[in-house]
Amino acid sequence: MIRRLLLDISSIVWLLFETIQEMSDHVVFRRRLPFRASNFFNEADRTGFGSVPLVALVSFFLGLTMALLSGYVLKSFSQEKLVPKLVVLAFTRELGPLMTGIMVAARMGAAFTAELGTMTVAEEVEAIEAMGIGPRRLLIGPRLTAVFLLMPCLVVVSNLSAMAGAQIISKWAFNISVLNFANTALHSLYFRDIFGGTFKSLMFGAIIGMIACYKGLVVRGGAAGVGEATTSSVVTAITTVITFDTLFNIVQTSLID
């Protein structure tokens, strides 16, 4: 079990190294972009723009529920004015990146693994390798870059949607005005909260992208293998994202806060 885990981790790190090497070889020797810009924009569109409705909707309802429940508890101490502070801190530092990570892992991680897995089973990945094109550069490069760079943008969408949800419920249930909500929210935020959330989201993007691509490239056993790998990819990515988040929070809390 531990041996397998270590082998998986080292293989993922090695795959990342090979991907970077293939991309840098292409830049250095061929004097070209590491991959075609159209491939990157296509992946960015799917990963980023395509995930906006899901991320926005889930975060909106989550923010709404969080404001409602925390508001009722705080109201018993006459402290319902703290709802904006609570929601903005919780989302910027923790729930925004984490929930976005989980949603992207489920949506795009599954798609990456299924696509690459199907290509692996059909020998398409090997054919790309045999032609000397470099499958890591061509297939992993745009996907990984897109998920890495688009995660912080999705986190912003998640945070704003949650604020919107929380603001609506604050006005309706606790009579906190929009202006008051916005003022309290803005004054509760520190740079370290925004930095921590952004850094985490970048790391989550890298983790999700690498796990999904790795699981897709090592698929064996036809259609059943692709299905198994896709499930495993989502489960592993979500577990790893939560584990990384916990470790990051421990380090951040003990070193910075």
Add this chain to the structure above:
Amino acid sequence: MHLKLPHWHAEQAPVKESAVVAMADVHLSFGKEEILRGLNLRVEAGERLAILGKSGGGKSTLLRLILGILKPQKGTVRFRGMEVNRLSRWRLNRIRQKIGMVYQYSALISSLTVAENLALPLEELTDLTASEIDKKVDEKLAMVNMLETRNKMPGDLSGGMRKRVGLARALVLDPELILYDEPSAGLDPVTSAVIDELMMSMSDKTGATSIVVTHEMDSAFKVATRMAMLHEGKIIADGKPEEFRNSADPLVKQFIEGNAVGPLTAG
């Protein structure tokens, strides 16, 4: 399965070698299963070598060793004197551009059209303009009589058509060596004959060396200028097609005649 961590090797200068492919004392195992046990093989320029052998005997593995996709545990695999498993990734990719591979199930990229499949290596690996790429794609598709399929998706083609497009893709970078992995497998006799004719005409037109892995004897005798039989990880017979046809070796005889009883199936 895990991605294999490669060994670090110092890159070596090419040795003077007349053969296009030279494999010496190649050993390869997957776990405890020994696939190749000291295989020796030389392929000279312009030859059409058919490699025969039982299914699962390591024939396709041999092609993957030439491409550097698999690395032998022992022995050397050279292409034009360059030891493929000691090259840097960049140099290996440069070597691979001189080798075309035709896959058993074509391995066309299913999300791209036929023309895009052929254009992919040209766009990624050459400095040709879009119009030059289009021209080259059309030229190669015309060579295999598949020009009318240029805008179709691979999924819309029959098995034989996919094979022909696969062959066109293998030819698109004008390779010195073409590797065929079971080119006639799963095809009807007429389509199979068309593929055989194409293999011969491509070899004649381009002057490329060919290695054909097959267990279809009719196809092998038609296409090959030389034959080699792989058995238990070694080449046990090597010669001209006529020598194979007249061979007294019981292993070769049983394989060629397709007998169920004999030394190949004993034990």
